[in-house]
Amino acid sequence: MSRKFKALVVGDAMIRGAAFEASAQQILGPRLSGLEAGEWESDAGKLQARRLAVEKQGPEIEIVDPVIETNGRDAELLAGLFVPVSSKVMDAMPKLRIAGVARAGVENVNVKAATERGILVFNVMGRNAEAVSDFAVGLMLAECRNIARSHAGIKNGEWRKKFVNSEWTPELKGKTVGLVGFGFIGSLVAQKLSGFGVKLLVHDTWIDPAVITAAGGTPVDKETLFRESDFVSLHARLLPGGAKLVGPAEFAMMKPTAYLINTARAGLVDEAALVAALKSNRIAGAGLDVHSSEPILPGSPILDLDNVTLTSHIAGTTREALTRSPDLLFTDIAKLFTGGAPNGIANPEVLQDPRFTAWLAEVKS
Structure with a gap:
């Protein structure tokens, strides 16, 4: 006879605790002995700064949130979006066995500490892939065709016809697009560019070259991609050690x-x-949705450039990407209890940890 367990869900300004609570209740409800919900950071402006700090420095910079201190002692599952899951949080939740984040990155989770404690970490791969891939293609067009600059000029009473790239403003047809990273997002960018008649170069050391070729791309080394591409679009994770x-x-x-074009992580690019x-026109331009400081600091030299399109880290923010995320997370977690194979486990070695296997045997049907 399986037993039930308690869950704690912690939302924020992007996905509220109530949304996580409703999803957990719908998908895991019969297995739960209790379900508590709360908020980590409900102010959108503060969330942006706090989440960026955690992504740069790790979850240990944050204190244990009061909602976890109050409701987490007996919880065996913790889920959220940007809530920091540090070793201190794990200490405050001695019964914790699953920590899930409804996002692709796990920068807000101390995965090493979780693994050491026999805690299985879930993430949601590809939850905003459609949104970000749409946006990446949009940034290519906005930057090379001066869409945003022309709009800004009109709003400011200027009918602009002259731009930095006026002598070589390109069409996409026949151009070479280099994709660095060919996971969920990169492969969708390739699919969406197929109708433009571009040549695709792909650099990804983790993907079978046959997969790239089957998608219409040509696997190349990094140097070839940067030398031959008319557009370089980044879709990679942060590199070790920064x-x-x-x-x-x-x-x-x-x-x-x-x-x-960078819709991935600001830390991939040397900003200086x-x-x-x-500034020197060494390259024609850039389209950036991610930045070393968010908001961009006043006086930043990038604000003075006329060959860059800047957006406020909104590539992955669509209604569909946000509303589907908790369901994707809890549906994947539910596979554990029914003999399925979850897709988004960040530390699969825990599946062999005796502490976790004993717990799973207790709660599994």
Whole structure:
């Protein structure tokens, strides 16, 4: 006879605790002995700053939220979006066996500490892939065709016809697009660009080259991609130790008519090198949805450039991406209890941990 267990869900300004609560109740309800819900950061402006700090420095910089202190002692499952799941949170939740975040990244979870404690960490791969891939293609067009700059000019009483790239404003047809990363998002960008008649180069050391070829791309090394691409679009995770994927060497390789598009992580790009490349017209332009400081600090040199399109980290924020995320998370977790194979486990070694297997045997049907 399986036993029930208690869950705690912690929302924020992007996905509220009530949304997590309704989803958990619908999908896991019969297995739960109790379900508590709360909020980590309900102010949208403060959330942006706090989540960015956690992504840069890890969850240990945050204190244990009062909602966890109050309701987490007996909870065996913790779920949320950006709530920091630090070793301190795990200490405050001695019965915790599953920690789930309804996002692709696990920067807000101390996965190492969770693994050491036999806690299984879930994430949701591809939950905003449609949204971000749409946006990446949109940024390519907005930047190279001066869409945002023309709009801003009209709003300011200026009928602009002259831009930095006026002599070589491109069409996408026949151009080479280099995708760095070919996971959920990168592969969708490739699919959506197929109708534009572009040539696709892909650099991803984790993906079977046959998969890239089958999708219409050509697997290449990083240097070839940066040398030959008219557009370089980043869809990779952060590198270990904070190493930069794109720096002075990469900008030196790029064509002077090429564009850099980043909807992934600001930390992938050496910002000073990017500003220098744009200011000197070493590259034609850039489209950026992610930034080293959010909001961008007043006086940042990137604000003075006329060959960059800047957006406020909104690529993944669509109604569909947000509303589907808790359901995707809890549906994946539910597979544990019915003999299925979950898709989004960040530390699969825990599946062999005796502490976790004993717990799962108790609650599994």
